[in-house]
Amino acid sequence: MPDSSSVARATTRQVTCSVDVALFAPRGNELAILLVSPSSARSRNRWSLPSDGIRNDETLDAAAGRVAKDALGIAPPLLEQSRAHGGPRRAAGVTQVGVAYFGLTHDASAARRGGAWFGISSLPAIPARAKEEIDVALSTLRGHIDRLPVAFRLLPATFTLSDLQAVYELLLGRRLHKASFRRSLHAAALVEATDEWRSEGRGRPAQLFRYAPPRRRRQRRGVRFDLLG
Template sequence: MNDHDRIAVAVDVVICMLQNEALTVLLIKRSDQDRWAIPGGIIGVGESLQSAAVRILEEETGMADVYVEQLYTFGEPDRDQRKRVVSVVYYALIPAQQIELKAGSGTDGAAWFNVDELPRLAFDHNEILDYALTRIRNKLEYTDVGFQLLPEEFTLTELQTAYEIVLGEHLDKRNFRRKILQANILHETGGMRTGEGRPAKLYRYRDGAFVEVKARRLFP
């Protein structure tokens, strides 16, 4: 087997954030490609897969301390015409906020796309995003991923809206609040969010709460 035949290992990261009442994903355009793509890179020697994902995330967004989880590994022989690449794909959920995008090296630019209005992407990246969204929607129902999309403090309405955006369906206000509060995974910070209308209590996620709640589905 000559060097040309060797298989390259890449790490790609699906970076998701809530913006303008929509779930968005960060895509980049490389100088040598005419389609948008999921950001990624070659793994460094001595670097773990997870570290590589965190590094790529940091290079694109400048953010650290973010929820990152392995999604799936894509390795069809023909997924990249140029050479054989096995991509270990991670996904990251970052709290809603304003982010200054850093143009990574070798890229023409980066932009956030509404996940419901994606263009045709490079390689098998549309397939990867489909898979990522399915995973996130599923995990929303029985893990704490929903909280990762919000800042530390949030109102129950903001939390419900986040769930509605990701799931793409309306949820009943009273049932939602009852279930979340009964699950005992939030605590009131004491602060209030003011604005037009009645002020709302602020909550914070009880970190590690899902270790206790575990197998219990939030929305069965």
């Protein structure tokens, strides 16, 4: 068994590091994800996530931003790291480290050539690793929905409360109760009303709101045991 001196830096023969980005956008009633076509990706004959190696003079976050912008044409309004994974590659002596990111953008239309959007419930054949990264990204995204202003970054500066609820339902993949949604939104004082109203076909016009988060005092809550297991 090695003693504590073995904790010192050991040199690996060769390491490659790539950044994979899962980009989501609302499309219709579900989320879509941007994949790149077989011809432009490393993976042969399969769609896969936009990915690239990290370059010199570039941080991981910068590399993820570059990959996202290359695939999308614009910088996404939300881009977060989800998880790193790594291990030996088939090629002997090479260790492959991948850092997965996830991002959100407004609409599932923008994409540079070689990329296409797929509904998350109808994905094409993709490598197992990519599928896993998508699943992790989705659950991380959904787990952070009430900590990060994710939904507000997908909406324009002013929006209706029905718009906001629709985005939340899309992101969470389930329906929400309208009255409860509005009540808790009102209680948190996260939005402020504008003078404008928007008429969208039939029915009463909806008032436009804007995101105006107050200074929050972090309130201490009890322990939740019902989330374990």
